[in-house]
Amino acid sequence: xxxxxxxxxxxxxxxxxxxxxxxxxxxxxxxxxxxxxxxxxxxxxxxxxxxxxxxxxxxxxxxxxxxxxxxxxxxxxxxxxxxxxxxxxxxxxxxxxxxxxxxxxxxxxxxxxxxxxxxxxxxxxxxxxxxxxxxxxxxxxxxxxxxxxxxxxxxxxxxxxxxxxxxxxxxxxxxxxxxxxxxxxxxxxxxxxxxxxxxxxxxxxxxxxxxxxxxxxxxxxxxxxxxxxxxxxxxxxxxxxxxxxxxxxxxxxxxxxxxxxxxxxxxxxxxxxxxxxxxxxxxxxxxxxxxxxxxxxxxxxxxxxxxxxx
Amino acid sequence: xxxxxxxxxxxxxxxxxxxxxxxxxxxxxxxxxxxxxxxxxxxxxxxxxxxxxxxxxxxxxxxxxxxxxxxxxxxxxxxxxxxxxxxxxxxxxxxxxxxxxxxxxxxxxxxxxxxxxxxxxxxxxxxxxxxxxxxxxxxxxxxxxxxxxxxxxxxxxxxxxxxxxxxxxxxxxxxxxxxxxxxxxxxxxxxxxxxxxxxxxxxxxxxxxxxxxxxxxxxxxxxxxxxxxxxxxxxxxxxxxxxxxxxxxxx
Numbered sequence: 001x002x003x004x005x006x007x008x009x010x011x012x013x014x015x016x017x018x019x020x021x022x023x024x025x026x027x028x029x030x031x032x033x034x035x036x037x038x039x040x041x042x043x044x045x046x047x048x049x050x051x052x053x054x055x056x057x058x059x060x061x062x063x064x065x066x067x068x069x070x071x072x073x074x075x076x077x078x079x080x081x082x083x084x085x086x087x088x089x090x091x092x093x094x095x096x097x098x099x100x101x102x103x104x105x106x107x108x109x110x111x112x113x114x115x116x117x118x119x120x121x122x123x124x125x126x127x128x129x130x131x132x133x134x135x136x137x138x139x140x141x142x143x144x145x146x147x148x149x150x151x152x153x154x155x156x157x158x159x160x161x162x163x164x165x166x167x168x169x170x171x172x173x174x175x176x177x178x179x180x181x182x183x184x185x186x187x188x189x190x191x192x193x194x195x196x197x198x199x200x201x202x203x204x205x206x207x208x209x210x211x212x213x214x215x216x217x218x219x220x221x222x223x224x225x226x227x228x229x230x231x232x233x234x235x236x237x238x239x240x241x242x243x244x245x246x247x248x249x250x251x252x253x254x255x256x257x258x259x260x261x262x263x264x265x266x267x268x269x270x271x272x273x274x275x276x277x278x279x280x281x282x283x284x285x286x287x288x289x290x291x292x293x294x295x296x297x298x299x300x301x302x303x304x305x306x307x308x309x310x
Numbered sequence: 311x312x313x314x315x316x317x318x319x320x321x322x323x324x325x326x327x328x329x330x331x332x333x334x335x336x337x338x339x340x341x342x343x344x345x346x347x348x349x350x351x352x353x354x355x356x357x358x359x360x361x362x363x364x365x366x367x368x369x370x371x372x373x374x375x376x377x378x379x380x381x382x383x384x385x386x387x388x389x390x391x392x393x394x395x396x397x398x399x400x401x402x403x404x405x406x407x408x409x410x411x412x413x414x415x416x417x418x419x420x421x422x423x424x425x426x427x428x429x430x431x432x433x434x435x436x437x438x439x440x441x442x443x444x445x446x447x448x449x450x451x452x453x454x455x456x457x458x459x460x461x462x463x464x465x466x467x468x469x470x471x472x473x474x475x476x477x478x479x480x481x482x483x484x485x486x487x488x489x490x491x492x493x494x495x496x497x498x499x500x501x502x503x504x505x506x507x508x509x510x511x512x513x514x515x516x517x518x519x520x521x522x523x524x525x526x527x528x529x530x531x532x533x534x535x536x537x538x539x540x541x542x543x544x545x546x547x548x549x550x551x552x553x554x555x556x557x558x559x560x561x
Contacts, residue, residue, distance in 0.1 A: 052558070083403060087403055087404040087407035092323075100319050104316075104407070104408070148407070
């Protein structure tokens, strides 16, 4: 597969403040990359740099093989960008605005109408062509922003928080659209909404204090999310020593007189052994439940500790 | 090519607000009134001029003053036209649409410049209709008339370029308007110092827009005057490009 985005040792300094610090990654065709991070982590800065809206202090960005600094025109022709605040001209109609965007991206006269119609259709704007952008609701404005980014069929689509301000139905539609786009293009999207990443992305990156702290495929992440602890509830008091003797158990937290949390090595399955032991010893097993880590926990565990250092 | 796309949108946008229409109307009204008083004045002194050999003609007494007055009005309205071209895009964040499109900064600045210049040329066209109406009753010195048009076009482009630069620096449109009005006015009157005592600075005289403009209005097309305007326009356009480019380098 061809690499569409290549980012090497990217750093950005604002005065003394280092917004992005030595970030490197690459993205292949057909991948959807979810960009996560707490507020002010450097997501938007990174995206702006990839789109040529900000010049990096150090580092190199290649879009489809073209360097964004040295060959900006060629590189930007392959880009579609939706910034945090959609760049819309409020006194134009949707049609006028999209036609203008198509022209800016150098589409040929004959192709413009088709591109505009397709863009509107994909983003559910078909009936809105004659409406003034300033009269549209926030959700529809957001859609116009997305339409603008995908209009010229770019190889790389970068969306900064695309689902902000949309209603739940629209969010589902946009996620569907992103998945669809992901098949033909490379997509980077930043978001605060964690389930969104699980649903529409094939790779996840977490950026924190300007540093890339996690870069993993969604499968890898779901492996991380599988349990590494069991919660068990016995009617009769259990013998902790016997439980700890089970192969793979790390340690046991006593939650209350009945409940225990058994931490075990990741990948090993001890549920069966615990159940067997409980039945043999007549502890009266009432509950046995593997604990799932969700995305949020992983996100917190990655971003929190480094918070404590500061 | 790309500049024309931006210029086209910007130009159409001008007419979406009442500002452009109001400006066209107000400018025309005031200049028509001034034109009328100038004609009135000419008619009152015409009998005296008949006897003098080499006396100034219609073009000198009506057309040149008309363009001189128009220059003052332009001084007032050009800052209002240019104030929002860049600063508004920056405030509304629409500038990122241009930054992430395959367009160079030079093309963006040129596009903005052309849009405002096209509008100013419309104003010039309507101003020029007034002297041309005199052709129905008499004759014009066409050479001088064309020199006036050239002077006006150069002046408009200079005001435009300076206004554009101010719009590129300022974060708010009104700030840009005040700054460009101040700068233009200063450049207009900069040679006033020492003009009465007779020891005025030749540097200030060269800097003054007024001097160069008046030379052209008199029908004297001097390459140094034309060069001054071209330098002025190109200089401020380059400064605007640099300033806009700085947006991406911001520290």
